[in-house]
Amino acid sequence: MFFASLLAMIVAGVIVFGVIIGLIVSAVSKSAKDKNEVKVAANSVLVIDLAKTFHEQGQSNSFAILNNEDTYNAGLYEASNAIIAAKNDHNISGIFIKLSPMPNGWATAQQLRQAILAFKTSGKFVYAYGENITQGAYYVASAADSIFVNPVGDVELKGLSTTIPFFKGTLDKLELQPEIFYAGKFKSATEPFRAEKMSEPNRQQTTEFMTDFWNQFVGAVAAHTHTDPAMVNQWAQTGAIQFPEDALKYKLIDGLYYWDQVEQRMRQKTGTKDDKDIKYVSLNDYVNNVKNNRTLNDNKIAVLFAEGDIVDGNSREDYQIASRDIVKEIRKLRKNDKIKAVVLRVNSPGGSALASEVILRELQLLKQKKPLIVSMGNYAASGGYYISCQADSIFAMPNTITGSIGVFTMMFNTSNLLKNKLGVTFDGVKNAPYADFPTAIRPLTADEGQRMQNQIDHIYGIFKSRVSLGRRLSAVNVDSIAQGHVYSGTRALQLGLVDGLGNLERAIASAAKLANVKSYQVTTYPEAIDKFEAILRRFKNKDAVDAMAKAMIENEAGTDFKYYKQVKALRDIDGKAMMAMPFTYDIK
Numbered sequence: 001m002f003f004a005s006l007l008a009m010i011v012a013g014v015i016v017f018g019v020i021i022g023l024i025v026s027a028v029s030k031s032a033k034d035k036n037e038v039k040v041a042a043n044s045v046l047v048i049d050l051a052k053t054f055h056e057q058g059q060s061n062s063f064a065i066l067n068n069e070d071t072y073n074a075g076l077y078e079a080s081n082a083i084i085a086a087k088n089d090h091n092i093s094g095i096f097i098k099l100s101p102m103p104n105g106w107a108t109a110q111q112l113r114q115a116i117l118a119f120k121t122s123g124k125f126v127y128a129y130g131e132n133i134t135q136g137a138y139y140v141a142s143a144a145d146s147i148f149v150n151p152v153g154d155v156e157l158k159g160l161s162t163t164i165p166f167f168k169g170t171l172d173k174l175e176l177q178p179e180i181f182y183a184g185k186f187k188s189a190t191e192p193f194r195a196e197k198m199s200e201p202n203r204q205q206t207t208e209f210m211t212d213f214w215n216q217f218v219g220a221v222a223a224h225t226h227t228d229p230a231m232v233n234q235w236a237q238t239g240a241i242q243f244p245e246d247a248l249k250y251k252l253i254d255g256l257y258y259w260d261q262v263e264q265r266m267r268q269k270t271g272t273k274d275d276k277d278i279k280y281v282s283l284n285d286y287v288n289n290v291k292n293n294r295t296l297n298d299n300k301i302a303v304l305f306a307e308g309d310i311v312d313g314n315s316r317e318d319y320q321i322a323s324r325d326i327v328k329e330i331r332k333l334r335k336n337d338k339i340k341a342v343v344l345r346v347n348s349p350g351g352s353a354l355a356s357e358v359i360l361r362e363l364q365l366l367k368q369k370k371p372l373i374v375s376m377g378n379y380a381a382s383g384g385y386y387i388s389c390q391a392d393s394i395f396a397m398p399n400t401i402t403g404s405i406g407v408f409t410m411m412f413n414t415s416n417l418l419k420n421k422l423g424v425t426f427d428g429v430k431n432a433p434y435a436d437f438p439t440a441i442r443p444l445t446a447d448e449g450q451r452m453q454n455q456i457d458h459i460y461g462i463f464k465s466r467v468s469l470g471r472r473l474s475a476v477n478v479d480s481i482a483q484g485h486v487y488s489g490t491r492a493l494q495l496g497l498v499d500g501l502g503n504l505e506r507a508i509a510s511a512a513k514l515a516n517v518k519s520y521q522v523t524t525y526p527e528a529i530d531k532f533e534a535i536l537r538r539f540k541n542k543d544a545v546d547a548m549a550k551a552m553i554e555n556e557a558g559t560d561f562k563y564y565k566q567v568k569a570l571r572d573i574d575g576k577a578m579m580a581m582p583f584t585y586d587i588k
Helices: 002-036 062-066 076-088 106-120 135-141 168-175 199-223 229-238 242-247 260-268 283-292 323-335 353-367 415-422 446-471 475-481 489-495 503-513 531-537 544-573
Strands: 044-049 094-097 125-133 147-156 177-183 281-282 300-307 309-311 321-322 337-348 350-352 372-381 395-396 402-405 408-413 486-488 521-525 578-580
Touching: 044 076, 044 283, 076 094, 076 106, 076 283, 076 503, 094 106, 094 135, 094 260, 094 521, 106 125, 106 199, 125 135, 125 260, 135 147, 135 199, 147 242, 147 260, 168 395, 177 446, 199 229, 199 486, 199 489, 260 309, 281 283, 300 323, 300 503, 309 415, 309 578, 321 323, 321 353, 323 353, 323 521, 337 503, 350 353, 353 446, 353 486, 353 531, 372 503, 395 489, 395 503, 402 408, 402 489, 408 446, 408 503, 486 489
Parallel strands: 044 094, 044 281, 094 125, 125 147, 300 337, 300 521, 309 321, 309 350, 337 372, 372 395, 372 402
Antiparallel strands: 177 408, 350 578, 402 486, 408 578
């Protein structure tokens, strides 16, 4: 009776689960169909919401229907294309930029800004409005005709800063001893675990690329305020912008208005009567319209998105560059004769050295058959640069973080923690000196430590040789600019690490030129899947519960989730050679 009842409960659970899935899929399909059928009305205003995260590739989200969010989140490439396409759409009267603190990187902000500037050549209006305008949001808004802020709001102009957490004190309290090996004096990846503050080389490189970012920002502010960069710098140094009235005085903004007053100005621009609603169209909805209107062509330029940490094997979460998964995509592109060239879009701080080598090998094989161009996003550093370095051409944004040519590994000796905190000790037998090496339950011997360092130095040598061959630079030159040194895209161009500054569109144009095709269709890989579908796929690998738990933690933690990821990543290192930046710079 018990087992019969249990079986009935299981069967009922499966049926209910299936019904729920069916309802969700049906609802999403209907929602997607409705969105695809949206017609942009005359005198519409395209809305760019800077609070949204722009990943490289768009993704549908079935869960969004449960909380009335968008069921599709546009990727950066298609969002930029949609903004530019709107300049020739007679139904779009202008753009409204909704200003909020931005979760996106500075290179992403730069690409959005460039797209808005391209739209402005149409002569249509671009308004930006916010209540609290951060520097990142202002950077994008500086492309607008007019920027408005709430009369009791806030406008930031204070300079850039970044803060890195250091965990050495925590490890000392836990009696957890890190065993760290690295190559490159600027390779700062392990500093949070072996030091209590930034090393001078790390402080130097961080200052360098933040100065380059700041110069880009100051140039944008100077252009909007019609003043010179020196004056903008003076405002920041003296803290001149304290109240909204200060921002208005120095022409950072063009008016102190409430939302209804901003809407009234847009009514005048669009010819909308007071008793009618302004016809807003979200960027996510508009992207679908642009995608549906694209022309087909047998000559194809493929854009392969590579976003996230580089890991071995199959992907275990969203936005990872998993070696086994991306290799399948690269092989498909290599064998497809309709694809005339490939653009690898890299947005990655790196990861596993072995996975990076596996990916690079497949890219080398692809390059033997067709042109390979790299386009860099917010990050293309360490392993992200490794997989990029042998392309025919490399393009970065000025605000890209790249370089970081170096290697490290890290282990933790837990013996004191386990003995002194929990009373656990270990003993055993081995029949060879290295039988239990590497291990986390005792400190490494001097000989074992040297073996680990030898391994890191060997892989570092391979890294430099790959760069030397791909970039056609001498070994001496590569060694001088390697050392784990992080650079902005601007400085990387000066050093020969990239071939030019430009967005993904420039990389695509370069690929078409190398492939000698004038008429072509851009196709994107891998195939985008729904977030709900991604979780279902992980049931096969028993990772679905982990994925759901991670999503809940991320939702609750918000921007602090990055610290959880950093700590969690330590488990995956465990003595493996890494080409990575375990922490990513939060510049604000």
